[in-house]
Amino acid sequence: MSNKPKFAMYWAASCGGCEIAVLNIHEKILDVDANFDVVFWPVAMDAKYKDVEEMEDKSILLTLFNGSMRNDENEKIAHLMRRKSQILVSFGSCATEGCVPGLANLFPVNEIMDVAFHTVTTDNPNNILPQTSFEVPEGTLHLPTMNSRVKTLAQVVDVDYYMPGCPPESHQIAAVVDLVIQVLQGKAQLPPKGSVIGAGNSTVCDECPRARNVKMIKAFHRIQEVAPLDPTLCILEQGVPCNGPATRSGCNARCPRVGAQCIGCYGPAEGVLDYGARLVTAFASVVDAKEPAEIESILDGIPDPTGQFYRFNLADSLMRASTSNWKKNGH
């Protein structure tokens, strides 16, 4: 074993995009290799949980943990990585705020299973469902059990830093890698525990070059219904729901710059306690109507406000889950 500090990366309930974003730092990945000993990274190298369990506590310097807490295996490994790591980073939107997997909190678990295994899109004539334990001649096999709701990493273990984004932008990852290497060389200091790293402190609107004219709108449209979008004007002011006003900066307004609305993957901006509530404020501000009936008809243009406002943030919102989830599953 080398004397280099140890590095680990783990994925819980996630899509793998975070790992790709890490590899997208290009030649900087060589710096990671030069400065760290990669001891555990299931997507990139073979490793067993047992190997990690046998490591000394706090022997891993840096763990980037992505993915949300969907099942008991996710939580078990979260506790394991917390125990073995000095610095545990909640990496990416899933770990930090639940992300798209968190939208499952709008439904009870059995309904999710039904949709996955019993709808027309699934060819399952014998009605086979995954079982969490199964007897074979060699003994009992176990599969992870689904949690009643999706949780964020910080709702399960103590987290040192948060790095938002779905996935985090590669230039931000590279900057964080640089920072950690400088800290190792004694040239820089770590930010205070609990900081959001690899992102800005303001909103996407702040980085967006589009002009805002405080224009009021008479209708909301889906983006494909507005053609062509004016390339210089604020997307929200053109009637297309854009989540920029509540979303943390750091991506350099990547989507609005190329004519797509911000969907909010960097999570709540600094000081925003509830992301959806902030968007309610922002969207209500541009509606150009004073009569309840007219306001309602304009709001009909946002057919799914809960999904629009909580696409990434439901699991970390004040409400966390819908009544149909917690009344059925308990909490």
Next chain:
Amino acid sequence: MSEQFEPVIVGFTCNWCSYRAADTAGTARVKYAPNVRLIRLMCSGRLDPTFVMKALAGGADGVLITGCHPGDCHYIEQNYKALRRFLLLRRTLAGLGVEPGRIKLIWASAAEGLKLAHEINQFVEEVRALGPLNWPKWNDQPAEIDAVKEVA
């Protein structure tokens, strides 16, 4: 005999009209249900939807939002903003399973103490009929909320 369910309602009032309406009700010794806990804001336009969510997630069964009548806002038209937020917030909360009847918007001028008292009584009965909301106390509240508790 089973005890009647007493809903907990958080009520937001504006400094210039609806808070004064509540004051008027008090001065005139008009009684209204004690279920509502009034919080004074400078304007209904100050009402951040976060307040409503925090109230519901924190144990309230209903939230009452009050302000000056349309056209009478001390800050010209912030109550229209409150109206739009209220309507959008109600839709958003419905997606989370919160019945639309649990949040209500009422306009009341400083002179309408009697009207406000009547509306409060009616809202309390409406929420009572809906029953307790009982939003779960998540045992994993973020540090920010713990910090607020410590200060309080």
